[in-house]
Amino acid sequence: MLLEPIRWQKNRIVFIDQTELPGRLKYIRCRDIDVLCEAIKKLKIRGAPLIGVAVALGYALAALNSKSRTIKGMENDLVRASARLKATRPTAVNLFWALKRMDDTFFCKRESPRPFAMTRLKKAILKEALSILKEDREMCRAIGRNGSRLIKNGDIVLTHCNAGMLATAGYGTALSIFYEAKKQGKRFRVYADETRPLMQGSRLTMWELMKNRIDATLICDDMSAATIRDKGITKIIVGADRIARNGDAANKIGTYGLAVLAKYHGIPFYIAAPSSTIDRNIATGKDIPIEERKREELIYVGSKQTAPSKAKVYNPAFDVTPAKLITAIITESGVYDIKKFRGV
């Protein structure tokens, strides 16, 4: 099954509103980047690779929507659009990578000796965005193929947050490995952490694993340690939002704790992510900016108040797992033992 969390249709971006899952599969059609920026901020669209695809399509939308008759005017429109797309989420590097690639396309085509006419320029930009989308799907499948070699019959794998088809243009990163292993007929089970506060594990990962008939069991985040020990977890596989040159990896808050637990229990800890997640400009995890989100996420769940309304809150969206706690990084080009990883 290929679920399309995002697609381009009749000059619109169509995407799943992931905040409505698992209750409702609702698609939003979006014709301007205001709606898109808001959707990314509110996590209707989330997951580092999917954010990359979304902003590329957003960039194309801004180009198509540009009413300017001059290249210079269009450049101004795109610079503005790009700045707003960049301001949505600070941690996922794929966002900056995708926007840079879109910028490069614009500037390269613009500066070619025989400048494209406006329409042809817009087409070239859209084509690039659609390439990013298509490549993302292909990358995910390659990650699945590479990572599936690590899955053995009888494995019980723990995953955190959602590194699935819903986090990408399709298939997923960490979860792509499960889909591929299942296709190969391997027998294994998965435990999924709830992943507070936004519950991407229970809302999204459980939803897509069940849709794909993977044997999955839901636990709360504070059950991970007991589950690893008492249920015999054999490995942990998660995604990443940004990886430094030395292999330190930023991922959803909670990942670092799982890596410590893996170490303590002597089981391998894998990161699965496309190579676009690797930020070669960053030497170590210390330089990765960590987004802090609104306190309200810890005060309410839906309409239910779960903490005193004036409670002081610390709400980081990500943490950094040091390379020394990671066994290997799985990308579309292979499985890299962390000891040999140098920002491949």
Next chain:
Amino acid sequence: MLLEPIRWQKNRIVFIDQTELPGRLKYIRCRDIDVLCEAIKKLKIRGAPLIGVAVALGYALAALNSKSRTIKGMENDLVRASARLKATRPTAVNLFWALKRMDDTFFCKRESPRPFAMTRLKKAILKEALSILKEDREMCRAIGRNGSRLIKNGDIVLTHCNAGMLATAGYGTALSIFYEAKKQGKRFRVYADETRPLMQGSRLTMWELMKNRIDATLICDDMSAATIRDKGITKIIVGADRIARNGDAANKIGTYGLAVLAKYHGIPFYIAAPSSTIDRNIATGKDIPIEERKREELIYVGSKQTAPSKAKVYNPAFDVTPAKLITAIITESGVYDIKKFRGV
């Protein structure tokens, strides 16, 4: 401030419905043990020491309510009541300890050479239950005094679940230490884990720490590891529901993971609990029964659906922390280095 989560008033048990916190401070008056058993099962009353006090008062209520005119008939009523109270929660040993003490009172008074008249027997039973309540408060204060010696100016302490006044007849166990240290003028800060799925940390611990003007910050359970590292947590203090002779301790699910994190980060990990929590009949944590709770707790928060309705769920309410990960156990009689702990 002394908050009374439970009290005896005009032949009724009056208790706070803790499932209504932090939104509403609602007291329930209860005149029969049906209401009490349901309240314990539904966690309106929770916390190992408070459950002990509650079942003792429940036993007294059953005695007072007994319409039997013979000692034998009353014994039958009490045996029935006791069995129902025992069936509410399987892990907290204080429940069994309190009921045994109530049984001993009944059988001892009953078998005395000059048998008490029924009314005097009922009075003796009630007196014993009220002693258990009073002793619990005194024990909590003593735990606070003993544990407060461990708190230093500048400490940043992490706690899990609710080992506070709401978990006892007053003052609390782990949190009693904070109240006493604050009274002594020590400067320190506290981080409280949310504690999924029932959020005793965010709903109850934050509520009572704020009421007592302790500098407290709320985090989700999956933020513990990053908070320990990035915010410089200096120690972890939690309660316990049952402690084996060798020092292995069952406490709210998530405790074991925190103990592993404490070990990894080189900070001390303390258990604070009254000595009635120590089960001398149990050699190691392996023999402590662990309650598994309903799957619905992970599917909904209030009316908000947070996981697919058919999701498979693992929902243990407790985990066992091995003695080797515990620095010391703080009881009303002292602070016991785990190496010297032999079920003191």
